[in-house]
Amino acid sequence: MTTPVKNRLEAAKGMQKGRITKYRPYPPIELEERRWPSQVLTTAPIWCSVDLRDGNQALPTPMGVAEKMEMFKLLVEIGFKEIEVGFPSASQIEFDFIRRLIEEELIPEDVTIQVLTQAREDLIRRTVDAVKGAKKVILHLYNSTSPQQRKIVFGLEKPEIIGLAIRATRLIKELAPTLSESQVIFEYTPESFALTEMDFALEISEAVIDVWQPTPENKMILNLPKTVEIAMPNVHADQIEWICRHLRNREAVIISLHTHNDRGTGVASAELGLLAGGERIEGTLFGNGERTGNVDLVTLALNMYMEGIDPGLDFSNLDRIRAIHEKCTHMEVPVRHPYAGDLVFTAFSGSHQDAIRKGMAAQDTTPGALWEVPYLPIDPADLGRTYEAIIRINAQSGKGGIAYVLEQEFGLQLPKAMHAEFGRIIQSLADTSGAELSSAQIFQAFEHEYFQSEGPYQLENLSIEQSNHASDTVSCTAQIRVDGVVRKVQAMGNNPAQAFVGALNQGDLANCKLLSYQAHPYTQGSDQQATAYVQVQTAAGKTLFGAALDADANGAAAKAVICALNRSEQIHQHVI
Numbered sequence: 204m205t206t207p208v209k210n211r212l213e214a215a216k217g218m219q220k221g222r223i224t225k226y227r228p229y230p231p232i233e234l235e236e237r238r239w240p241s242q243v244l245t246t247a248p249i250w251c252s253v254d255l256r257d258g259n260q261a262l263p264t265p266m267g268v269a270e271k272m273e274m275f276k277l278l279v280e281i282g283f284k285e286i287e288v289g290f291p292s293a294s295q296i297e298f299d300f301i302r303r304l305i306e307e308e309l310i311p312e313d314v315t316i317q318v319l320t321q322a323r324e325d326l327i328r329r330t331v332d333a334v335k336g337a338k339k340v341i342l343h344l345y346n347s348t349s350p351q352q353r354k355i356v357f358g359l360e361k362p363e364i365i366g367l368a369i370r371a372t373r374l375i376k377e378l379a380p381t382l383s384e385s386q387v388i389f390e391y392t393p394e395s396f397a398l399t400e401m402d403f404a405l406e407i408s409e410a411v412i413d414v415w416q417p418t419p420e421n422k423m424i425l426n427l428p429k430t431v432e433i434a435m436p437n438v439h440a441d442q443i444e445w446i447c448r449h450l451r452n453r454e455a456v457i458i459s460l461h462t463h464n465d466r467g468t469g470v471a472s473a474e475l476g477l478l479a480g481g482e483r484i485e486g487t488l489f490g491n492g493e494r495t496g497n498v499d500l501v502t503l504a505l506n507m508y509m510e511g512i513d514p515g516l517d518f519s520n521l522d523r524i525r526a527i528h529e530k531c532t533h534m535e536v537p538v539r540h541p542y543a544g545d546l547v548f549t550a551f552s553g554s555h556q557d558a559i560r561k562g563m564a565a566q567d568t569t570p571g572a573l574w575e576v577p578y579l580p581i582d583p584a585d586l587g588r589t590y591e592a593i594i595r596i597n598a599q600s601g602k603g604g605i606a607y608v609l610e611q612e613f614g615l616q617l618p619k620a621m622h623a624e625f626g627r628i629i630q631s632l633a634d635t636s637g638a639e640l641s642s643a644q645i646f647q648a649f650e651h652e653y654f655q656s657e658g659p660y661q662l663e664n665l666s667i668e669q670s671n672h673a674s675d676t677v678s679c680t681a682q683i684r685v686d687g688v689v690r691k692v693q694a695m696g697n698n699p700a701q702a703f704v705g706a707l708n709q710g711d712l713a714n715c716k717l718l719s720y721q722a723h724p725y726t727q728g729s730d731q732q733a734t735a736y737v738q739v740q741t742a743a744g745k746t747l748f749g750a751a752l753d754a755d756a757n758g759a760a761a762k763a764v765i766c767a768l769n770r771s772e773q774i775h776q777h778v779i
């Protein structure tokens with residue numbers, strides 16, 4: 204670190220307080236009756252991925268040729284038709300990669316590659332050399348135009364900066380015909396546009412346009428970047444609308460946006476910029492790029508999709524896209540990153556889980572039916588993400604979410620009234636562990652509490668048959684062991700559970716009341732079984748559930764009653 208920089212950093216002592224003089228607000232753009240606030244997006248813009256250039260130049264270890272190749276293929280698969288493949292004059296890797304793309308004919312017919320160059324003769328010539336043989340190419344020229352950069356970086360006045368841009372454009376225009384096999388499109392970026400005075404940004408852009416002479420049939424691209432994000436998204440929209448309103452020959456120019464994310468509003472700036480007249484967007488997957496990154500094209504495209512606009516980009520397998528991105532860039536997508544983060548389709552809290560569970564159950568599954576699940580603005584399945592991870596359990600979770608996990612992952616359909624009882628058991632487990640509980644842990648807790656419950660009651664033998672007298676009645680004969688003594692009991696009932704409870708009561712073994720009974724088939728691998736749930740009121744007035752698994756519904760019903768009785772004998776302060 205140089206001494207002046209070091210001294211300055213050492214002198215800096217935290218944030219200024221009170222009247223802030225170190226920074227100033229961005230002056231508002233004078234724009235009468237701005238129109239963008241009442242515009243509505245109805246179509247997707249032209250997308251241009253700059254992952255292989257702006258994204259790549261920001262990586263601690265830039266991608267090698269193999270990684271760039273893998274990323275290029277991914278971008279093509281997703282559906283990008285314009286891809287900035289590099290900065291050919293920057294390094295041999297950049298140059299070689301572009302040559303391989305062209306020489307090995309790896310660029311699909313409908314994809315246009317784009318290359319970036321500074322306004323310097325040697326770099327422009329090298330850039331043109333790099334793309335010889337490409338069928339369609341965007342030659343992208345940039346120079347910074349902001350007062351700060353004019354003064355600090357170039358030490359040049361406005362006319363000299365315009366001269367720099369004009370000379371470079373002339374050179375590109377002169378060299379373009381040497382790309383005889385290529386359709387050449389020209390792009391000019393007044394870099395740091397958002398920090399440039401609007402009248403100067405207009406002046407230099409028009410000077411470049413005058414040299415290139417685009418037509419409505421043969422447009423050039425004017426890219427207006429928010430190179431560094433210094434103001435709110437509405438200011439950016441004003442800037443874009445201002446330029447669109449004032450630009451001569453507007454119909455011969457495609458207005459492109461290129462927002463960065465320094466204030467965390469790169470996506471918002473791009474969205475408002477589109478309302479204001481932007482027609483094309485440059486950005487990267489998951490917002491990789493300089494400092495806080497470029498605008499995230501995944502978010503931008505899926506935001507549109509969520510509002511019913513086909514983005515023309517396919518993120519149906521977002522996990523795979525993310526994995527390739529992470530492999531090539533060595534960057535991680537944070538767990539809360541929109542659409543792609545590990546946790547973005549997961550609810551831990553009780554009320555969210557409850558609403559999601561109900562929403563999922565009520566969701567119309569007809570293809571194309573309106574998506575209406577609370578707390579899930581988009582169907583995770585559209586992005587190839589599974590439902591399994593939607594509800595995860597910790598101490599903030601509720602009974603609905605717990606029941607959802609048991610049903611979705613283990614096929615157990617607990618009666619609604621039972622959710623609260625088992626919910627309390629899990630709540631207490633989560634409180635004790637202080638951590639998230641896996642679905643396997645929840646299932647184990649259920650098995651332990653119900654299927655494996657032990658106590659004084661044991662079923663030795665059971666026979667339940669349809670009654671000869673009435674079709675809706677069953678007759679139950681059972682042998683029960685209570686505290687080591689075996690008793691044979693018998694009774695009739697409307698269902699197996701009721702007949703079994705009747706038999707126990709007649710034998711004076713329980714004196715309980717059956718409040719509810721429910722059963723469903725239960726499949727484990729190739730094994731077909733049945734699960735039953737009963738709610739019982741004991742002689743002592745306790746109300747509680749029992750559940751059991753058995754080869755058939757009759758056995759499951761009787762065992763569920765036994766389970767409830769055994770549980771009533773245990774001390775379950777948190778349950779009963």
Ligand SMILES: CC(=O)SCCNC(=O)CCNC(=O)[C@H](O)C(C)(C)COP(=O)(O)OP(=O)(O)OC[C@H]1O[C@@H](n2cnc3c(N)ncnc32)[C@H](O)[C@@H]1OP(=O)(O)O
Binds near residue numbers: 294322345346
């Ligand atoms: C906002 C953006 O993302 S812009 C894209 C930025 N990307 C990159 O820079 C990645 C690739 N860059 C590189 O590999 C190198 O910087 C190169 C090959 C382009 C140039 O390398 P070098 O000439 O060795 O060094 P360097 O970048 O420091 O050059 C700075 C010089 O270029 C000038 N310069 C900077 N940008 C431009 C421009 N767009 N047009 C013309 N000149 C420029 C500076 O004023 C400075 O001039 P000076 O030497 O007279 O002071």
Ligand SMILES: CC(C)C(=O)C(=O)O
Binds near residue numbers: 257395461463
């Ligand atoms: C070169 C330009 C487009 C750029 O990367 C920026 O302004 O951020």
